[in-house]
Amino acid sequence: MIALRDALEPVAEALLRQARQDADAVTHAARRGAAQTIEDARRQAREIIDAAREQGEAEGKAYSAATRARSARQARRTELAARRDALEELRRRAGEAVRALRDEPGYPRLVERLAELAREAGGDDLVVREHPGGGVVAEGPGRRVDCSLEALAGRAVDALGAEVERLWAP
Amino acid sequence: MGTVTRVDGPLVEVEGLTGAAMFELVALGRHNLPGEIIALRGDHATIQAYEYTGGLAPGDPAGRAGSPLSARLGPHLLGGVFDGLLRPLTGAGMWLDPAAPPPARVGGSYSFRPLVEEGRTAARGTPIGSVGSGSSPPYLVLSPGGVVSRIREPGPCLPGDPVAVVGGAQVTLERRQPVRRPLPYASRCDEPVPLTTGQRVIDLLLPVSKGGTVAVPGGFGTGKTVLLQQIAKWCDADVVVYVGCGERGNEMADVVAELGRLTDPRTGGRLADRTVVIANTSNMPMMAREASVHTGVTVAEHFRDMGYDAVVIADSTSRWAEALRELGSRSGALPAEEGYPADLASALAAFYERAGRVTTLGGATGSVTVIGAVSPPGGDMTEPVTAHTQRFVRSLWTLDRDLAYARHYPAVSWAGSFARDADAMTAAVPGAAQRRGRVSGILAEADRLTALAELLGAATLPAHERVVLLAGRLIREGFLRQSALSPRDCFCRPERTALLADALLAVVDRCQALVEDQVPVAWIEGQDFSPVLRAKEAPEEEITARRDTVLDALGRSR
């Protein structure tokens, strides 16, 4: 386990740094976008609630708990959806950024390291082939290691963990 | 060093353990999880693990400890709280993570006092020294037998320090003992001596002897734990070992807090100082539950050997039996009734058999009383654990749901319980047998008439039978009911129990005499009996006066 992590360290770190760097750029851009989206969502939510109240009053009915609950939920849903969109956008752009590694001069070296990694994780008898989307996939009897760039990009965003909350934190 | 090959929850299989013995302790995996060998085939061992085995994988190492599961017995036990393997819980972390390092050793310094002189011969089992730790019963260091060639001067002493050399062997305050093997004694004493529990229904109707065995079956909500806690607090034992075996954590916290608050009426010290708590709550590893009852009895035997009367309270033996079933099921043993292993009955018998009043190797008299709670599923008294346990115990205190439902506590059913040694024990005390006979006679007769009255209405019964119904009510409310929460009523010493019973019986006698004199029964029923009904809450010297108040009121009709 330790040996494996040591071997992974340089690649993982490079990947994470790359993802984070790109993600940072993305975040900045996205954050402005997201802030706008979320602000829009909040405004929309207020409008929904006001509309519901006005409608209730107009129809001469009490502004019932059920109506209030419904509009509160809709408002909340709008905001949460905006957060999710922001995260999706980050994921998409992080993926793009990682895929861009293919055009880097160091890419062949990266593929080599990924092949090494895959064999270390799954055994020397694995057959390594390049993934059409970049990166490698290694396969053997009963085992498989996926080091495609696409998979790595996903893992890089996952590794950010709670950091992604910066996207919508006030 | 062996290798783990299979992990199925607490059941672990290991190969390559050459030379291992049955019930030998094994350390499993990177975190050295303790486990015990329960089956051997060649160098292939089946092990029950005492900790959560999450993460343990085939290929992980497994090492023999070379000894069976043993407990560290020493002066640190009194007043302490331990897990099922007798590892201290005080000082362990907030979450019991098996991978966490064990807590630092507990047990500070003790004040040692030698009891023999150098050069003397001390027979095996006789005390050679003692340590006082405040209000606890003195902790005695026993001789392994032989000539005392060295003995420590009086003064402070750590648990691991040598205090003597006897017969060439070094002696410390502690000893390690395998928990599944009973500690040896010289002989059993036959004549039963009562253990006073302070609970009237038990002490009068269903007494238990020192060294006796009791099972307490009761469905949930019948007040089983409260009753056992009352006994743990007030019974006249020297040492109480309270084993919380698969029960509630909040209750354990409560027991520990309360024992620390209460004063022992006999020594003036804290009740906690005579108590050893073994806490294996229901969310702690299941297999340690299996070990905890054996550890508990071993601790009690250790104090018995010092000449003390020890009581083991195990709440609940049903959870222990479930652990047996769980392991049997995972190891593929052929199941008997309700999935329990075929050796359930013999396992229960072996546990209760460790009770007894004995002459120790050193010639002292000591006892181990075992009180085991039983939790019958669905209140079904025919289920295997309840049914088998009844065969092996001397006393049975059945808790009745209807009584509990009517808030009659302790909800011990007088009809559904037994005490096989009651006659032998009451024979020694003048008047005791007659008192017990009269009270149980009234209760039985009143039960029979109640059933009749429910069918026909009480008004249809003849006067002398209506008085029996009244007598039954007086005994139930004025005597059997006992409040665990009332400072005066929670414990009732034997003299007071007799006084209360006699006061009520005198009132009953008067009522019966009145009916024979043709006094209308409705008038008798309408009398105010509250002075005797509430006598249990009154100071002892008032009881007779309260009886006379009622007798006088009744007498006015004449």
Place this chain on the structure above:
Amino acid sequence: MTVWAPLEYTDVAELRGPLVMVRGTKGVGWDEYASIELETGQRRHGLVLEVDHDLAVVQVFEGTAGIRAEGTRVTFAGRPMRIPVGPGWLGRVCDGAGRPLDGGPPVTGTADASVNGFPLNPTLREPPSEPVLTGISAIDLLTTLVRGQKIAVFSTGGLPHLALAAQIAAQAGAGGRPFTVVFAAIGLTHPDAAAVRDRLEERSAAGELTLLLNLADDPVIERILTPRLALTIAEHLAFTMGRHVLVVLADMTSYCEALREVSAARGEIPARRAYPGYLYSDLASLYERCGRVRGLPGSVTVLPVLTMPAGDITHPVPDLTGYITEGQILLTGDVSAYPHIDPLSSLSRMMREGAGPGRTRPEHVDLAAQITAALSRARQARELAELVGEGALSAADRRYLALAEAFERRLLAQREDESRSLDETFDRAWNVVSVLPRRELTMLSPEALDAGYREDG
């Protein structure tokens, strides 16, 4: 901990019920978290139930429907299942496995924790104390919930136990201290779940609620996970963030059925009614996660809600639950008014620690005991009346019947959207006991009677 090159196993030896047997594994530990990727790219999750040499038995939460032996890839996490914990759960609505249902992004946390938790050291437990007030008179007065306690709601099919659970979840509070509800809905129908969600909307919007919804048509095995997620989230909110947390688990009977299904698929030797022999320990590993910790401010109070199959209280699920919980609130069709609580069969063992002077009202415990005793006497009188006719009852017995009637009408009966303050509950309680002549109220002190008894009652 990110694994950059996770090893996937592709040799599926057998599929049975919710189980996948994977061959050729190395170093996979018991109870490890597994992720299963289907050919379609769909991802499922599971736990290792047994490892035997190179064979790992994995229980799949989402079930095995559609999984083929070929083309399925299983990855092991190298450790038991962990989830993110922290304030990120507040105000969220997720499915039974913690995936968002509210349209938001996946929940992230400030830390992560094992879903199994660890046993709390019993020497560091602080006995429960202080009430959780629910605004429901019958509960607050007679079976007061105590912070750190576990108390079950027993019900039968057709009774509104979910409405009651939702009402408790919506109204409960800890006297102004930070309070949170984690509501785990287990095996609920869509309309039931929607009703619960509506009822709790306000609390959710206030960021005081986490709602986990496993619906009746959701994967059955996922139900094994749902209460564990709820409790793991709650433990962190309580013991790291210092909040008082109420965990509602409804319906635990559905949970137990899921457990039975896995047990049957594994061919385990069954105990009562084909439930596994470890049902008690399994339930205890959930319910025992309630409590308070010495020196820490928060608390976890657990309220399992369950339906007794065919109304049978000796059925293993209510029976074993009753052995573990510290009391129960029993609903019965015999009480015609909502919330249908049977006051005589309901009991909070910890009540004494949560009620009384400085906590609720000085006379609380005595008043509750007096009402229970009076109701018990009234029940006897009613049984007698059924036998011999009400006319044959004594005047005293008739007063007791009047008390029982007043109790049900003035105190117990309550609207589903009605939250009563403690003052109001006690006002009603005194009205009820004042139906009896003062001399009958022997359990109340003269001072309490002077202050509370109403002569015109």
